[in-house]
Each structure stands twice: as C-alpha cells, then as structure tokens.
Amino acid sequence: MIRVTLLGATGSIGQSTLDVLARNSEAYQLVGVSGHQRLQELLDICIRFQPFYASVPEAAANPFQQQLRDAGCRTEVLAGPAGLEQLAAEPGSDLVVAAIVGAAGLLPTLAAVKAGKRILLANKEALVMSGALFMDAVQQHGATLLPVDSEHNAIFQCLPDHFASQGLAGSGVERLLLTASGGPFRGWSREQLQSVTPAQAVAHPNWSMGQKISVDSATLMNKGLELIEACWLFNLPPSRIDVVIHPQSIIHSMVSYRDGSVLAQLGNPDMRTPIAHALAWPERIHAGVSPLDLVKYGTLSFEAPDEAAFPCLRLAREAFQAGGTAPAILNAANEVAVTAFLERRIGFLQIPETLERVLQLSKVCPANDLQLLLSEDQLARQLARQIIEQFH
Ligand SMILES: NC(=O)C1=CN([C@@H]2O[C@H](COP(=O)(O)OP(=O)(O)OC[C@H]3O[C@@H](n4cnc5c(N)ncnc54)[C@H](OP(=O)(O)O)[C@@H]3O)[C@@H](O)[C@H]2O)C=CC1
Ligand SMILES: CC(=O)[C@@H](O)[C@H](O)COP(=O)(O)O
Numbered sequence: 071m072i073r074v075t076l077l078g079a080t081g082s083i084g085q086s087t088l089d090v091l092a093r094n095s096e097a098y099q100l101v102g103v104s105g106h107q108r109l110q111e112l113l114d115i116c117i118r119f120q121p122f123y124a125s126v127p128e129a130a131a132n133p134f135q136q137q138l139r140d141a142g143c144r145t146e147v148l149a150g151p152a153g154l155e156q157l158a159a160e161p162g163s164d165l166v167v168a169a170i171v172g173a174a175g176l177l178p179t180l181a182a183v184k185a186g187k188r189i190l191l192a193n194k195e196a197l198v199m200s201g202a203l204f205m206d207a208v209q210q211h212g213a214t215l216l217p218v219d220s221e222h223n224a225i226f227q228c229l230p231d232h233f234a235s236q237g238l239a240g241s242g243v244e245r246l247l248l249t250a251s252g253g254p255f256r257g258w259s260r261e262q263l264q265s266v267t268p269a270q271a272v273a274h275p276n277w278s279m280g281q282k283i284s285v286d287s288a289t290l291m292n293k294g295l296e297l298i299e300a301c302w303l304f305n306l307p308p309s310r311i312d313v314v315i316h317p318q319s320i321i322h323s324m325v326s327y328r329d330g331s332v333l334a335q336l337g338n339p340d341m342r343t344p345i346a347h348a349l350a351w352p353e354r355i356h357a358g359v360s361p362l363d364l365v366k367y368g369t370l371s372f373e374a375p376d377e378a379a380f381p382c383l384r385l386a387r388e389a390f391q392a393g394g395t396a397p398a399i400l401n402a403a404n405e406v407a408v409t410a411f412l413e414r415r416i417g418f419l420q421i422p423e424t425l426e427r428v429l430q431l432s433k434v435c436p437a438n439d440l441q442l443l444l445s446e447d448q449l450a451r452q453l454a455r456q457i458i459e460q461f462h
C-alpha cells in the first residue's frame with residue numbers, strides 16, 4: 071500500500087486526486103488530509119476515506135473533532151499552521167500531494183520536502199516564491215519532486231531519463247514549448263478586457279479549476295508562474311522556454327531536441343491524468359479519463375501570445391530575471407490583486423497594473439532566507455493593497 075497525504079483535499083486538485091485514489095484503492099491508502107474553509111466537504115472526505123489525520127484551522131479544530139466523533143470517525147484533528155506542517159511531515163505517509171493554493175502552501179510543502187517525501191507538486195506558487203531555497207531543500211533532504219501541473223508533467227514525460235543528471239548539453243534537449251490555452255479572453259483587445267466580470271474570467275474554456283488559477287489563466291499570469299516553475303523544475307533559463315498558445319489544451323507541452331524532433335504529451339484536459347501519472351510513476355494506473363478522440367477535435371491550432379493585451383507573461387519573465395525576492399513579490403501582489411478582482415474592487419486590467427507598480431516600488435533582495443522571503447511577501451501584499459486603494 072502506498073500511503074498518501076493530500077494537502078488541499080477540498081479543492082479542485084484535491085477532488086481529482088481523491089477520484090484517482092478511489093479508483094485504485096487496492097494500491098493507495100489516504101492517511102492524511104487538509105482543508106481550510108470547506109469543512110463540510112472535509113468531513114465527508116474523512117467519513118468516506120477514514121484517514122488517520124485531518125488538518126484544519128485552529129479555530130475549527132475542536133468542533134471539527136467533535137463532528138468526526140459524532141460521525142463515528144476516528145480521524146485525529148491537527149490544528150492550525152503547526153498542525154498542517156506536522157501533517158505534511160508525518161512519518162506514516164510515503165507521498166504528499168501539495169494542492170493548497172497560493173503562498174499558504176509554502177510552509178507545509180517545505181515541511182514535506184524537509185521530511186524527504188515524494189512530493190506531487192501542484193502548488194506552483196510555493197516554488198515560484200522560494201525557487202532556489204526550495205530546490206536546495208529538495209537536494210539536501212533527498213526529497214523527490216514530481217510535477218503535477220499539466221504542462222510540467224507533460225514535459226517531465228517527454229524528457230529523457232538522464233536529463234536531470236546531464237542537463238541540456240548531455241541530453242540533446244534544445245527548448246521546452248510550454249502550451250497555454252489563452253484562457254477565456256484569447257483574442258480580446260484591451261478595450262474589451264476593461265469591463266470583463268469575475269464570472270467571465272473564471273469560465274475557463276477547457277479546464278475546471280479553482281477560482282484563483284482560473285483568473286490567472288485569464289490574465290496569462292498562470293503561464294508566467296508556469297514559466298518560472300519550469301525554470302526551477304528543469305534547471306533552465308527562460309530564454310530556453312517558448313510559450314505557445316494552443317486553444318484546444320490537448321497538447322499539454324513539448325520538448326524540442328537538437329535533431330529536430332519535438333516530443334509532445336497529449337490527452338484530454340483532465341487533471342486526473344497528470345495526477346495518476348505522478349502517483350504511480352514510473353508505473354501507470356487507471357485515471358478514469360476517456361481515450362483521446364483526435365478525430366472529434368479535428369484541428370489542433372497554435373498562435374503566439376498577445377503580450378500587449380496580457381502583460382503578465384512579460385512581468386513574470388522580468389521578475390525571474392531580476393531574481394532574488396522578485397518572483398515572491400510578484401506572486402504576493404498577484405494573490406492580492408486576484409482577490410480584489412474576484413471581489414469586484416478592481417477591474418481585470420488593474421491586475422497587471424497592480425503587479426507592475428508593486429514590482430517598480432519594491433526593493434529586490436537576495437532570497438536566501440525563508441523568514442526574509444515571508445516578510446517580503448507580507449510587504450508586497452501591503453503595498454498591493456495600498457495601490458488598489460488608490461485606484462478608487
Ligand atoms: N485546479 C487545477 O486544475 C490545477 C491547479 N494547479 C495548482 O494547484 C493548486 C490548487 O489549485 P486548485 O485545486 O484549483 O485550488 P482550489 O481553490 O480549488 O483549492 C485550494 C485548496 O487549498 C486550500 N486552502 C486555501 N487557502 C488555504 C490556507 N490559507 N491554508 C490552508 N489551505 C488553504 C483550500 O481549502 P478549502 O477549500 O477548504 O478552503 C483547498 O483545499 C494551485 O496552486 C494551482 O495553481 C495546477 C494545475 C492545475
Ligand atoms: C490544468 C493546468 O495545468 C492549468 O495550469 C491549465 O494549464 C490552465 O490553462 P492555461 O493554459 O489557460 O493557463
């Protein structure tokens with residue numbers, strides 16, 4: 071039995087992971103889960119899967135424990151941020167699925183890294199914020215990092231086995247081609263983007279996902295975060311990574327080789343495929359995803375991203391190049407701006423505007439200390455809130 075801890079069990083990735091686990095229950099046992107606000111869903115998960123541990127916010131711990139007892143469930147509650155880190159490092163699990171959204175996932179994911187776990191990384195923001203620190207910790211503690219983000223999982227599948235040890239020169243890899251759907255506003259002008267609503271922004275054309283990543287896909291910030299994520303995961307500069315708009319989301323990304331070969335990973339847009347791949351790697355298991363019907367799709371198309379209408383991709387590239395705390399600042403400002411947009415306090419175009427201003431006004435420092443990163447994250451959030459206030 072492979073023992074699995076699922077951080078962010080109540081979210082979209084959490085639900086897809088539970089589905090794959092349930093289909094393969096002879097091989098996987100869910101031993102720990104976490105939730106934050108959707109605690110009724112977490113209770114249902116505990117009743118169904120009977121994990122040993124469930125982590126919830128401090129204030130909810132006692133009532134949640136009582137609810138579990140009332141339901142005849144022996145799951146033990148771990149409370150607050152310390153409980154979440156304890157869950158992530160729990161010795162009784164073999165792998166940790168990191169599926170909390172945003173910076174809130176950093177400390178628990180790092181706790182799993184420091185415990186030397188096999189980590190299935192969906193929480194891209196954690197890696198974007200702390201890239202060098204994170205990857206050093208993976209090395210130092212002998213953790214195994216497997217990408218769940220569909221593009222990075224696709225690239226991982228298309229790279230040769232010796233890529234990690236031999237890098238570009240030794241493996242014949244020339245470039246990575248990161249595909250992007252273009253989101254719900256692909257082809258729209260800045261003028262059209264001015265008045266789009268949160269409901270329109272979260273209506274992704276191909277994927278069913280949480281609200282934050284859906285807005286990121288609409289602004290192309292998701293692709294910016296993914297560019298940075300790819301640089302860290304595959305140890306490449308951004309100049310080796312092209313972003314290609316592919317509206318059908320059938321090709322999940324590609325690797326281009328020295329001899330002209332381009333290897334791609336294809337599949338229906340369903341996160342159960344990369345989750346199943348990472349859960350079973352190097353084996354393969356059933357994911358419940360229907361076979362790809364290429365004839366039904368007929369055409370796969372490609373275009374260049376419109377960086378004038380969607381400046382977030384450029385901002386992410388610039389932040390990665392600035393280095394140090396710049397990606398953490400960008401990520402923090404983005405989290406604040408996306409929340410403000412979802413609450414209708416700013417317009418869609420004010421998301422990149424906020425990020426640009428926060429980056430201009432922030433001092434970038436070396437990011438070699440976790441406490442400093444966390445305090446820079448807080449400062450960037452404060453600054454983003456002030457800038458958003460000034461929009462009114
Ligand atoms: N959804 C997708 O298809 C994909 C997602 N990803 C990445 O995976 C991560 C999760 O995305 P997704 O599942 O869509 O997001 P959701 O919003 O659907 O779920 C987020 C999860 O994080 C938990 N959470 C939120 N805030 C906190 C907090 N402060 N402390 C602890 N837990 C918290 C939520 O708990 P609760 O719900 O109980 O409040 C929930 O379990 C993101 O980083 C995203 O970029 C990557 C590729 C694809
Ligand atoms: C499913 C997944 O990995 C998402 O990150 C997805 O790729 C978002 O789609 P976009 O290509 O529109 O950002």
Ligand SMILES: [Mn+2]
Pocket residue numbers: 219220221296
């Ligand atoms: Mn992705």
